[in-house]
Amino acid sequence: MTTTEDHVELVAELVRVLETRILDPLEILLASDEALGPIREQLRVEAEVWAAQLLGADRERATLTAARLIGVLFPSDAPFDPPTSWWRTALGRAVARSTGHPAAAAVSYSTAGAMLGITRQGVHDLVKRGKLDKDPDGGVTTSSIRDRLNRPQESIPCHPKK
Numbered sequence: 001m002t003t004t005e006d007h008v009e010l011v012a013e014l015v016r017v018l019e020t021r022i023l024d025p026l027e028i029l030l031a032s033d034e035a036l037g038p039i040r041e042q043l044r045v046e047a048e049v050w051a052a053q054l055l056g057a058d059r060e061r062a063t064l065t066a067a068r069l070i071g072v073l074f075p076s077d078a079p080f081d082p083p084t085s086w087w088r089t090a091l092g093r094a095v096a097r098s099t100g101h102p103a104a105a106a107v108s109y110s111t112a113g114a115m116l117g118i119t120r121q122g123v124h125d126l127v128k129r130g131k132l133d134k135d136p137d138g139g140v141t142t143s144s145i146r147d148r149l150n151r152p153q154e155s156i157p158c159h160p161k162k
Helices: 004-030 036-055 059-073 084-088 090-098 109-116 120-128 142-150
Strands: none
Touching: 004 036, 004 059, 004 090, 036 059, 036 090, 059 090, 084 090, 084 109, 090 109, 090 142, 109 120, 109 142
């Protein structure tokens, strides 16, 4: 379950990445930011929409949005393979919840830990207890990571003070 804070953090990160990866290079090429004002505002609006799609319940829409954003913001001829630290960002966490790893069916225990926000040893424990699926070729399946991130959190009952 996502919160308003998750949405606000994701929007802010998307705007930052859009500025750095798209608008700043255009400003350098155009030698001016005059023409970029309307584009900057449109991208801020779109960042709100993309954040809602990434964090929303429609997994197919979230996956398509993640693929579009990753393709544009992190272009490469090689499959998308972000550093472990990326999974701790707001966008990384949203992609993990909606898609798992967009380019891998299985990931290392350390990457799985980063995606889940736990230690590598924590991943070992979850695999051992059958809470995450081990890939036959090693590592952990990204589908089991995604499913774990999306399962309802257990609520802790409140006991009023006597």
